[in-house]
Amino acid sequence: xxxxxxxRRIADMLREAIVNGTFGPGAKLxxxxxxxxxxxxxxxxxxQAIAILQAExxxxxxxxxxxxxxxxxxxxxxxHDRYSRRHREAGKAxxxxxxxxxxxxxxxxxxSIAPGPAPxxxxxxxxxxxxxxxxxxxxxxxxxxEPVQLADTYIPWAIAEGSRFFEELPEAGGIFAHFERLGHxxxxxxxxxxxxxxxxxxxKSLYLGRGVPVIEVFHTSFDQDGTAxxxxxxVLPADRNVLTFELPVS
Amino acid sequence: xxxxxxxRRIADMLREAIVNGTFGPGAKLxxxxxxxxxxxxxxxxxxQAIAILQAExxxxxxxxxxxxxxxxxxxxxxxHDRYSRRHREAGKAxxxxxxxxxxxxxxxxxxSIAPGPAPxxxxxxxxxxxxxxxxxxxxxxxxxxEPVQLADTYIPWAIAEGSRFFEELPEAGGIFAHFERLGHxxxxxxxxxxxxxxxxxxxKSLYLGRGVPVIEVFHTSFDQDGTAxxxxxxVLPADRNVLTFELPVS
DNA sequence: AAGTGGTCTAGACCACTGC
DNA sequence: CAGTGGTCTAGACCACTTA
Numbered sequence: 001x002x003x004x005x006x007x008r009r010i011a012d013m014l015r016e017a018i019v020n021g022t023f024g025p026g027a028k029l030x031x032x033x034x035x036x037x038x039x040x041x042x043x044x045x046x047x048q049a050i051a052i053l054q055a056e057x058x059x060x061x062x063x064x065x066x067x068x069x070x071x072x073x074x075x076x077x078x079x080h081d082r083y084s085r086r087h088r089e090a091g092k093a094x095x096x097x098x099x100x101x102x103x104x105x106x107x108x109x110x111x112s113i114a115p116g117p118a119p120x121x122x123x124x125x126x127x128x129x130x131x132x133x134x135x136x137x138x139x140x141x142x143x144x145x146e147p148v149q150l151a152d153t154y155i156p157w158a159i160a161e162g163s164r165f166f167e168e169l170p171e172a173g174g175i176f177a178h179f180e181r182l183g184h185x186x187x188x189x190x191x192x193x194x195x196x197x198x199x200x201x202x203x204k205s206l207y208l209g210r211g212v213p214v215i216e217v218f219h220t221s222f223d224q225d226g227t228a229x230x231x232x233x234x235v236l237p238a239d240r241n242v243l244t245f246e247l248p249v250s
Numbered sequence: 251x252x253x254x255x256x257x258r259r260i261a262d263m264l265r266e267a268i269v270n271g272t273f274g275p276g277a278k279l280x281x282x283x284x285x286x287x288x289x290x291x292x293x294x295x296x297x298q299a300i301a302i303l304q305a306e307x308x309x310x311x312x313x314x315x316x317x318x319x320x321x322x323x324x325x326x327x328x329x330h331d332r333y334s335r336r337h338r339e340a341g342k343a344x345x346x347x348x349x350x351x352x353x354x355x356x357x358x359x360x361x362s363i364a365p366g367p368a369p370x371x372x373x374x375x376x377x378x379x380x381x382x383x384x385x386x387x388x389x390x391x392x393x394x395x396e397p398v399q400l401a402d403t404y405i406p407w408a409i410a411e412g413s414r415f416f417e418e419l420p421e422a423g424g425i426f427a428h429f430e431r432l433g434h435x436x437x438x439x440x441x442x443x444x445x446x447x448x449x450x451x452x453x454k455s456l457y458l459g460r461g462v463p464v465i466e467v468f469h470t471s472f473d474q475d476g477t478a479x480x481x482x483x484x485v486l487p488a489d490r491n492v493l494t495f496e497l498p499v500s
Numbered sequence: 501a502a503g504t505g506g507t508c509t510a511g512a513c514c515a516c517t518g519c
Numbered sequence: 520c521a522g523t524g525g526t527c528t529a530g531a532c533c534a535c536t537t538a
Contacts, residue, residue, distance in 0.1 A: 055461075189496070191496075193492065196463050238446055245330075250331075
């Protein structure tokens with residue numbers, strides 16, 4: 001006979017109150033000391049209940065202010081046609097096209113541009129040997145000045161050498177416009193999509209609270225000859241992004 | 251001046267030891283009491299360090315045994331062509347085709363089959379009004395007897411009525427073979443892909459440890475006339491599934 | 501200054517595992 | 520039975536926010 005622990009019972013009651021709307025998004029929960037008093041437990045026990053809800057992504061403690069029900073930030077929809085030609089022809093990179101279609105302000109910070117050895121997973125996708133030289137462009141994407149994507153793009157050295165990929169903005173239409181000028185027209189792409197908890201570094205860069213996973217996308221672009229000419233590793237906070245795909249079935 | 255808390259420092263050191271391989275997958279970490287002794291802290295402080303790593307999905311405590319570095323279970327790859335006709339012609343439903351291609355044993359449990367009112371998100375995707383009658387088929391998918399997917403399929407009443415969708419297995423090739431017999435040939439599908447932490451119910455059904463998010467997929471199937479004839483809500487443990495997509499770019 | 505969450509201590513007892 | 524994690528207590532001090 002083992003009865004439910006007090007911390008779990010408190011968490012269950014608070015969760016119920018959250019889902020049924022007693023505490024709506026942005027509402028402030030009773031303080032830890034208050035919970036402890038009203039349930040007749042030690043403060044640490046009430047605190048443990050909060051920790052459970054936090055791990056589920058339901059609440060967000062704010063130091064010195066209180067514990068609040070997490071608000072749902074606006075979702076950035078990354079559409080299957082974000083790489084479509086028509087966006088590029090309008091002079092807009094995929095990310096910018098998507099964000100501005102939602103009436104939000106897009107900003108891109110190029111964190112670093114540097115050559116280096118290709119990690120194994122990059123090499124295999126680009127048809128290189130592990131350790132071969134590639135150019136790595138690291139980007140942070142922001143919508144309304146809030147970080148919403150990390151993207152690391154790997155370009156084979158044979159393509160990057162002598163190109164403008166060393167500049168922050170190689171072309172007005174984004175890097176795909178520059179690939180096209182270099183003879184690599186995006187014809188097809190392949191994506192692996194997964195999810196996991198963020199690393200501490202990622203959580204910091206993306207201002208991620210606990211209980212918010214990230215969507216991880218490994219993207220490979222192929223040109224008109226079927227050659228892989230670029231690989232990008234995306235890390236997207238799951239509370240601010242959805243991916244959409246539309247496919248024909250043969 | 252605020253220095254890093256002891257629990258975080260312990261977590262950082264353990265994390266480093268995990269990523270650099272000192273503690274490989276399946277390895278046992280020092281016990282909480284041992285950590286407390288060697289770092290000169292209270293047991294609760296060492297315990298908090300473990301909790302941090304647990305929330306990151308790196309370790310998994312086992313009651314009475316110790317704390318272990320999480321093993322990477324084999325990944326189930328859900329390919330973009332899992333709905334392809336050739337699988338159906340071979341008499342295999344999408345899930346079974348994918349699992350058996352990996353040499354694993356597929357099993358499906360139909361948890362329930364019952365009519366009910368369409369939730370809003372289902373109705374809008376099926377072109378119905380919220381509350382309209384639909385048939386809900388709830389499924390649990392297992393690979394090698396380990397739960398790997400939850401799938402709730404919603405079928406408009408106009409299609410379900412009088413059909414074999416009330417039977418566990420309407421057709422040998424799966425439900426899509428039966429849709430086809432009823433005049434709805436899968437021609438195109440649309441998917442929204444996101445991620446979040448599991449609800450307590452989902453965590454229980456899928457045997458999910460803390461620190462493991464789920465991938466959430468809202469799938470809509472369209473027939474040769476462009477009519478949405480089925481909506482499925484997938485919940486996939488992120489440590490056991492990846493999705494792959496391949497798309498042409500126009 | 502008062503109230504909040506963040507961290508920590510030094511204990512205690514329980515539940516589970518494995519020898 | 521010894522060792523492990525799970526839960527809890529009753530306190531303490533710190534860091535931060537708000538008024």
